[in-house]
Amino acid sequence: MYVRTVTSKxxxxxxxxxxVRDPKTGQPRAQVLYTFxxxxxxxxxxxxxxxxxxARFLPPDEQAQLQxxxxxxxxxxxxxxxxxxxxWLLDGLWRRLGIQKTLQRLxxxxxxxxxxxxxxxxxxxxxxxxxxxxxxxxxxxxxxxxIDQLPAVEVHQLYRAMDFLLEAAEAIQREVFWxxxxxxxxxxxxxxxxxxxxxxxxxxxxADGLRRxxxxxxxxxxxxxVVIGLAVTRDGIPVRCxxxxxxxxxxxxxxxxxxxxxxxxLNRVVVVLDTGFNSEANRRILQGAGxxxxxxxxxxxGPQGVPAEALRRAASTAGFPTGWRSRRSWSEGIAPxxxxxxxxxxxxxxxxxxxxxxxxxxxxxxxxxxxNRSRARRIPRQPASCxxxxxxxxxxxxxxxxxxxxxxxxxxxxxPRREVRDQQLRRLLPAEDLVYGYKQLWQVERVxxxxxxxxxxxxxxxxxxxxxxSHVLLCWLALLMIxxxxxxxxQTWRQMRDLVAPIDVGRHxxxxxxxxxxxxxxxxxxxxxQALKVDRPPHYLKIVTPTRKTA
Numbered sequence: 001m002y003v004r005t006v007t008s009k010x011x012x013x014x015x016x017x018x019x020v021r022d023p024k025t026g027q028p029r030a031q032v033l034y035t036f037x038x039x040x041x042x043x044x045x046x047x048x049x050x051x052x053x054x055a056r057f058l059p060p061d062e063q064a065q066l067q068x069x070x071x072x073x074x075x076x077x078x079x080x081x082x083x084x085x086x087x088w089l090l091d092g093l094w095r096r097l098g099i100q101k102t103l104q105r106l107x108x109x110x111x112x113x114x115x116x117x118x119x120x121x122x123x124x125x126x127x128x129x130x131x132x133x134x135x136x137x138x139x140x141x142x143x144x145x146x147i148d149q150l151p152a153v154e155v156h157q158l159y160r161a162m163d164f165l166l167e168a169a170e171a172i173q174r175e176v177f178w179x180x181x182x183x184x185x186x187x188x189x190x191x192x193x194x195x196x197x198x199x200x201x202x203x204x205x206x207a208d209g210l211r212r213x214x215x216x217x218x219x220x221x222x223x224x225x226v227v228i229g230l231a232v233t234r235d236g237i238p239v240r241c242x243x244x245x246x247x248x249x250x251x252x253x254x255x256x257x258x259x260x261x262x263x264x265x266l267n268r269v270v271v272v273l274d275t276g277f278n279s280e281a282n283r284r285i286l287q288g289a290g291x292x293x294x295x296x297x298x299x300x301x302g303p304q305g306v307p308a309e310a311l312r313r314a315a316s317t318a319g320f321p322t323g324w325r326s327r328r329s330w331s332e333g334i335a336p337x338x339x340x341x342x343x344x345x346x347x348x349x350x351x352x353x354x355x356x357x358x359x360x361x362x363x364x365x366x367x368x369x370x371x372n373r374s375r376a377r378r379i380p381r382q383p384a385s386c387x388x389x390x391x392x393x394x395x396x397x398x399x400x401x402x403x404x405x406x407x408x409x410x411x412x413x414x415x416p417r418r419e420v421r422d423q424q425l426r427r428l429l430p431a432e433d434l435v436y437g438y439k440q441l442w443q444v445e446r447v448x449x450x451x452x453x454x455x456x457x458x459x460x461x462x463x464x465x466x467x468x469x470s471h472v473l474l475c476w477l478a479l480l481m482i483x484x485x486x487x488x489x490x491q492t493w494r495q496m497r498d499l500v501a502p503i504d505v506g507r508h509x510x511x512x513x514x515x516x517x518x519x520x521x522x523x524x525x526x527x528x529x530q531a532l533k534v535d536r537p538p539h540y541l542k543i544v545t546p547t548r549k550t551a
Contacts, residue, residue, distance in 0.1 A: 001017070002017060013036075014037065015034065051066075077509040082145055082504060083504050084145070086497060087147050088146075089529070089532070094121055098176070116161045118149055120161050123137060123474050125145075127475055127478035131455060137155070165474070174264055177239045191270070191271050193232070193273055194273070195230075197226065197228065197246065199218050201459045211468075218458065227243070230448070238483065241472055251281075255282075270293060275295075276296075450493075451475060454482065455475045455479055488533075503519055505518050506518075518537045518539055518540070
């Protein structure tokens, strides 16, 4: 059996033939079994399939030699794999939170030729999964992970996307906030705010820019830094971020934060701040438009002269102990870390009292017994009405106090004033809400920790101020999706990331094109996607068929 060519009217034809003996003449003659058609119009793919089909009946070594001699590919060839689990999960959250629609709506009038929204998602996903430089994202997208509609990126495209992010930062933060508020029914009546720092690997500082020397929260006092502020809801979701020069003090940022939050036209909001923001000027700013606030104050008499004993009684009346070091109230939806005891999981103890938005009265006082004793020594005593010596038992009984109390703690002059202050305290805000609100400042501290150790906001290697601000915005978006995922599932981001890490997509070349097949999901992985209301990846992600070229 052989393939022969015949010529008819100047055109060559290919035929499959074999020789048979003529019964009459006894001479061999060719018998045509199949005609392939014109030589210049042969279906080469059909011929290759025929050769592979025939080669199946040959020994394995001869098959391999035949494939090598003819230079033919195997019918099924593995091309490699890409990580899919983390990017697919984050992309589902990205769409569910409305970030994609917000960016597409803002980009509609820009007419960019590059996929800016996809580029921004790639940088945000990189911060959440494997933080690296913008230059390293080129290799990360092309060789390591699968991102829908983004097979490859170039670093200059990333910088262009960062420029757009900064231009639309105000609108993006506002739209994302209201989308989250409507989607999850966020309680936005309480906003926690605090600042932290992020350093740079440079020598010196900029004479006029963001990279300046200042008080470092990272124990890097000799490195230039920036100050980052975050507004966090009581659920631990960061809803807004700010960036200031590294030498900016906490006392100088409250006005900008209050102005930006007022621009969102929220309803009644209680802003919770730590002791570092406490000043007369900041309290006046926070009291604007009748707003309320809770602000930390040192463990001594406040500026209004309210005795700390009255504040401590207001807290104990609400059922809270005076010592916070051994107790902790976790917010709803987030469980304490596994294996963490009540004392080890407790964040930094507040340095003093919390003050409500009233211009006259603090809300409560709290601290350890040692702090209370030291504070009691600093409280100026009111003049005793019993004289310089200890009063007698009869005098104390008549005045309604126990024998041996210190001077001034129960005198007829101080008791009515103390009761009036307690009543005014309770009328402002419930002491229980104030204590619980101030104790929830650990939410901001947790966000700061994840900002530095999960999305790796520092050290920074950007030089321009705009790129620095854009970098912080990318980290904020990554942290936003991480916190939403944690609240929805009750798991930490590290647990979720490790759970979906084995999910990858394998690329296989076949005779009919490329097949992208996803690793089968486990029951735990399916439960995670279901809890986050994210569609699971299909078993076959896509099938790429070759397109025929037409003349």
